[in-house]
Amino acid sequence: xxxxRLRAGARAEPERPKRGRRQVHASAxxxxxxxxxxxxxxxxxxxxxxxxxxxxxxxxxRKLSPFCGRLKAEQMKIARLQEGxxxxxxxxxxxxxxxxxxxxxxxxxxxxxxxxxxxxxxPELDWPPKEGRKDDWNWMDAExxxxxxxxxxxxxxxxxxxxxxxxxxxxxxxxxxxxSRDSDDLQLELSPIAATLxxxxxxxYLNLTTRPPCSELLQPGQFLSVQLxxxxxxxxxxxxxxxxxxxxxxxxxxxxxxxxxxxWRQHLGRARVFDAHQVAFQETPEQVATRMVAKFxxxxxxRLQSSSAFATAAFAVASASxxxxxxxxxxxxxxxxxxxxxLLALLIAQHLDQKLLWPQERVLLxxxxxxERLRSLYRSAEGDELARQHxxxxxxxxxxxxxxxxxxxxxxxxxxLTRSISLVVLEGLPSAPGVQRELxxxxxxxxxxxxxxxxxxxxxxxxxxxTEQPPMVQALLQAPARLRTASALHGAEQRMILVPDSLSxxxxxxxxxxxxxxxxxxxxxxxxxxxxxLKKLVQNLEEDxxxxxxxxxxxxxxxxxxxxxxxxxxxAPPSPAAYCDRLASCRKLAITLIDFKMVDGVERLNSAxxxxxxxxxxxxxxxxxxxxxxxxxxxxxxxxxxxxxFQEDFQSQxxxxxxxxxxxxxxxxxxxxxGV
Numbered sequence: 001x002x003x004x005r006l007r008a009g010a011r012a013e014p015e016r017p018k019r020g021r022r023q024v025h026a027s028a029x030x031x032x033x034x035x036x037x038x039x040x041x042x043x044x045x046x047x048x049x050x051x052x053x054x055x056x057x058x059x060x061x062r063k064l065s066p067f068c069g070r071l072k073a074e075q076m077k078i079a080r081l082q083e084g085x086x087x088x089x090x091x092x093x094x095x096x097x098x099x100x101x102x103x104x105x106x107x108x109x110x111x112x113x114x115x116x117x118x119x120x121x122x123p124e125l126d127w128p129p130k131e132g133r134k135d136d137w138n139w140m141d142a143e144x145x146x147x148x149x150x151x152x153x154x155x156x157x158x159x160x161x162x163x164x165x166x167x168x169x170x171x172x173x174x175x176x177x178x179x180s181r182d183s184d185d186l187q188l189e190l191s192p193i194a195a196t197l198x199x200x201x202x203x204x205y206l207n208l209t210t211r212p213p214c215s216e217l218l219q220p221g222q223f224l225s226v227q228l229x230x231x232x233x234x235x236x237x238x239x240x241x242x243x244x245x246x247x248x249x250x251x252x253x254x255x256x257x258x259x260x261x262x263x264w265r266q267h268l269g270r271a272r273v274f275d276a277h278q279v280a281f282q283e284t285p286e287q288v289a290t291r292m293v294a295k296f297x298x299x300x301x302x303r304l305q306s307s308s309a310f311a312t313a314a315f316a317v318a319s320a321s322x323x324x325x326x327x328x329x330x331x332x333x334x335x336x337x338x339x340x341x342x343l344l345a346l347l348i349a350q351h352l353d354q355k356l357l358w359p360q361e362r363v364l365l366x367x368x369x370x371x372e373r374l375r376s377l378y379r380s381a382e383g384d385e386l387a388r389q390h391x392x393x394x395x396x397x398x399x400x401x402x403x404x405x406x407x408x409x410x411x412x413x414x415x416x417l418t419r420s421i422s423l424v425v426l427e428g429l430p431s432a433p434g435v436q437r438e439l440x441x442x443x444x445x446x447x448x449x450x451x452x453x454x455x456x457x458x459x460x461x462x463x464x465x466x467t468e469q470p471p472m473v474q475a476l477l478q479a480p481a482r483l484r485t486a487s488a489l490h491g492a493e494q495r496m497i498l499v500p501d502s503l504s505x506x507x508x509x510x511x512x513x514x515x516x517x518x519x520x521x522x523x524x525x526x527x528x529x530x531x532x533x534l535k536k537l538v539q540n541l542e543e544d545x546x547x548x549x550x551x552x553x554x555x556x557x558x559x560x561x562x563x564x565x566x567x568x569x570x571x572a573p574p575s576p577a578a579y580c581d582r583l584a585s586c587r588k589l590a591i592t593l594i595d596f597k598m599v600d601g602v603e604r605l606n607s608a609x610x611x612x613x614x615x616x617x618x619x620x621x622x623x624x625x626x627x628x629x630x631x632x633x634x635x636x637x638x639x640x641x642x643x644x645x646f647q648e649d650f651q652s653q654x655x656x657x658x659x660x661x662x663x664x665x666x667x668x669x670x671x672x673x674x675g676v
Contacts, residue, residue: 039089042085044068044083051068051069053065054069067098068098070098071101088102088103130328130450133450135450139223140242142157142242145191146175146176147176149175158223159239160190161221166199167214174190199214201239223248224245225241225245249449264313268309270486271484272484280319280320283316289312296386296390301380301381303380314331315347330481331456331485332461332464334459334579334583335577336575337576342377345391352397361420362417363425364421365401366406366425367402367427368427418447423451424454425455426476428457429458436472454480487583490584495592497624498594504533505570507530510568511538518588519549520551523567523570524552525571561585563585563587564586564587567583569592595608595609
């Protein structure tokens with residue numbers, strides 16, 4: 001296989017980069033031994049240029065390495081070599097392949113090539129900060145004309161709109177200054193050569209069903225990439241728009257903006273907005289909500305009923321960042337999972353609705369099952385044609401999926417795709433080292449210029465404190481506006497625990513935290529039982545109740561103005577949205593005790609918890625996460641109407657449904673249709 005690869009590499013001519021285009025992927029350099037070092041190898045192929053597989057030392061033992069090279073063809077001793085012979089060689093630097101020199105006589109000493117000992121530690125990742133990226137124009141494939149037309153004109157040419165009328169636009173071409181052809185490093189000049197762009201060309205390029213005047217689509221000073229058309233009867237120089245249009249710089253604010261006004265703070269309730277640019281709050285919340293619904297459809301079509309106030313604030317801040325301020329945006333805290341992606345989709349639709357956004361510009365959405373969830377959201381908006389129109393555009397112009405999937409798309413489509421990204425949306429910062437490396441590779445694949453504002457949703461607000469941000473955050477953001485949901489108001493830590501008897505465990509936890517002088521709020525459906533348990537464990541129970549250090553509620557009598565250090569749920573919250581709102585009353589730690597019971601030796605989840613854990617199961621890790629997934633699957637099939645393809649993946653074995661891998665796409669669509 002290695003021999004075939006080498007032969008194929010010898011036949012393939014290396015691709016030459018086009019003039020005036022920036023290289024996006026730098027070729028990986030091979031670390032080679034010094035010229036003075038002696039290497040050992042084994043002959044694998046003979047002929048005019050034999051192939052030698054190098055030997056390295058692994059933990060004191062000599063083994064074959066994956067490195068193969070070819071011997072110089074002009075040496076006489078090559079004819080006497082046979083397959084399997086051991087030889088000593090040196091590396092000849094330079095060239096496109098690893099070339100080796102056969103030594104005339106055996107040399108004493110060990111080979112220089114060795115393998116480093118295996119280590120499970122991951123190498124340090126390099127996260128260059130976003131502020132170091134260039135704020136220049138991305139001209140795609142377009143180049144300027146040669147100076148005074150003394151040279152060859154490229155296929156795609158750079159131009160600037162100078163005059164706009166109803167039926168046409170006039171533009172002038174750029175050309176290179178005298179004395180250089182390196183267009184990336186030049187201050188280009190406008191040439192005296194003008195051309196005409198008919199309105200029909202613009203309508204066809206934008207796929208418009210209406211026929212607006214050119215003045216509504218173009219403006220003087222706008223840059224265009226064009227192609228020359230064959231001369232016709234007209235005396236004017238006719239052009240057509242190139243497939244890839246230039247993308248303008250996307251600079252970020254160098255310093256944080258102001259806080260939300262009082263009317264916006266009252267509108268948000270216990271959620272908060274920090275460091276947002278003042279332009280975001282020029283309208284009242286009612287005006288923004290009216291404009292948002294009129295432009296993008298009803299919020300219920302976007303699954304944003306329970307978080308409409310927060311969605312309005314996010315829309316206002318994102319509207320400012322995507323039009324004038326160019327400010328990055330971070331949403332911190334917990335939100336129902338279905339609504340979380342819905343809000344991101346709404347903000348993506350807002351970005352794609354910009355007047356001067358070209359059809360080739362794409363959005364990058366990094367998140368698990370992002371494609372399936374966008375498809376499910378599109379189906380749920382049936383009946384609201386305005387929302388479906390925007391969701392259709394979001395689906396078709398968004399590269400959505402995991403970092404691994406996006407890297408595969410980049411590899412398939414090349415730098416044409418990476419250069420067209422105008423917005424990066426990330427649903428959470430990865431914690432697994434493997435996913436972090438994939439995210440690092442995604443950022444490295446993007447051009448050196450800024451890709452535009454970044455929109456990040458992250459659960460943990462502690463990563464965005466007043467101190468210096470981690471390198472991963474700096475690589476994505478610069479001076480971002482921060483929106484905190486109610487659950488992130490105090491930054492309380494969240495934990496979920498599977499227990500067979502939640503009330504008894506809750507009583508023990510209450511006693512433990514009261515002893516540590518923490519105030520505690522407990523949600524339980526049977527107050528008398530938990531009070532009886534607490535009397536056995538807490539000496540001054542009556543004093544704690546009277547002083548408000550211990551508060552007991554059920555789902556009906558909760559007082560939202562109460563505030564405590566620790567919050568314990570021994571009762572399933574009425575909804576994920578209600579749970580997120582309760583976290584605004586917790587300063588330090590929120591513990592959720594999920595009830596399960598044993599039925600015929602099988603762990604079964606209490607049905608009252610099913611809807612809640614379907615949304616909040618991300619907080620579990622390790623063995624508890626595996627157990628909860630098993631219980632959710634076991635309970636859900638009892639009342640969920642499964643699709644035919646999903647039912648075919650199950651087989652009955654001793655009165656138990658066992659799932660087998662089937663059509664992943666339809667399975668995940670069903671899951672997200674249920675709001676999981």
